[in-house]
Amino acid sequence: MNTIRNTITSTFRQHYALLYLALFCVFTLLVRVKITHSVFYLFLMWNLFLAYVPLLISSVMINNPVVIERRRFFYPMMIVWLLFLPNAPYIITDFIHLKKDSSVPVWFDVLLLISFTIAGILAGLTSMKHMFNMLSIKFNPLLAWVSIGVICLLCGFGIYVGRFLRYNSWDVLKRPLSLTADMLTSFTQSTPLGITLGFGCFLFLLFNMFYSAEK
Template sequence: MIPSALKNNLFHKKLLLLTALGTALLALRVYWTQSIDFTFLLWNLFLALVPLFLSKQFLFNVQVQKSRALRIVILFLWVLFLPNSPYIITDFVHLDSARPTFWLDLLLFFVFSLNGLILGVLSMMDVFSYLRKRNHPVLANAILLFVSLLSGYGIFLGRFLRFNSWDIVTKPLVLAESLFNSLFLVDAWLWIFGFGSFIWVSFWALKPFLRGHGTLTVSNPKV
């Protein structure tokens, strides 16, 4: 049997390899087209890492483990930034079959979106494990389903209303007004239930393959 630490190390190397592949494809496209059109994918991938960084605070940050207030803040930030991980999938909207680079672009977006989705699921696994240790499994499942639906809504806000996670601080009034108005839009609810369900199903579909690769193991403090 492969030791857990070694298994985690191999898995992280595979993630780095996937990131390197995406970066190499992007560099090839920049060289081929002499354009930096799709370099925003690197920024989006960085944002996709933020939820995983936040969820790992429960595992590695002793201060977070000791402080209930810090855990609540981290959980809030995690919910706020989680939509950034699957958001990359919506970047497929930039594909144009008329471009001579279409097939390269398709592969490029696939690699980056797969990477973002995996990072998001790993982050969700951490938080799900955390919730299950402190709540009934049914409640933990319900909370994660609700968070998935919120992420679907967050992706709608980012893709169509062009808001970012940090706009809750930089443009709180504008964001609040847009949130209220968007609740009357059919498209918003389609994204909440459509993309939210996709995130939820992706979590359960990928979880068996990713189990054991750095999931949460913390002591007993309660939120």
């Protein structure tokens, strides 16, 4: 318990800007709720929380050398991390909910959605950088880059699974059979391929820019 508490504290200290950005997102959303008396966009808070989960997981891993060194800890946690990671870029697709509302100007809702999107993306990219660094330590930078490329494509497919097939990360355990069947069926369609490649390449380019800037 102390380890988790210390990790959360350390994460916030290292990435305090992400915390402030999340608070700005929540404040903006609450202002909208106050003005419109509508809870329509409250789902954004849940989506943002899910987008921050991979960052918490990767922070636990990278701040505990024993996790990186031992396979029985590293690979299970990496799988869990990978299952939640698509929630970070998935938040981009929440723009489909943008609509005109007479209670607030459209620019306010654009600002709201952009804020949540950027917060989710930055949390995901930061988490991916953690994983990249760990893979570089365990193996080598080349394999780390290849892994990130594959991870980005998996995230692209994860966006399709979440937005179009309407599955969540925990459905891997809750509804594994129906999830597997729908995923196999999707391989025969063009839309999943386009979304996988489009969002996957976009995420990889963003990570490359993010990692280069940080470096």
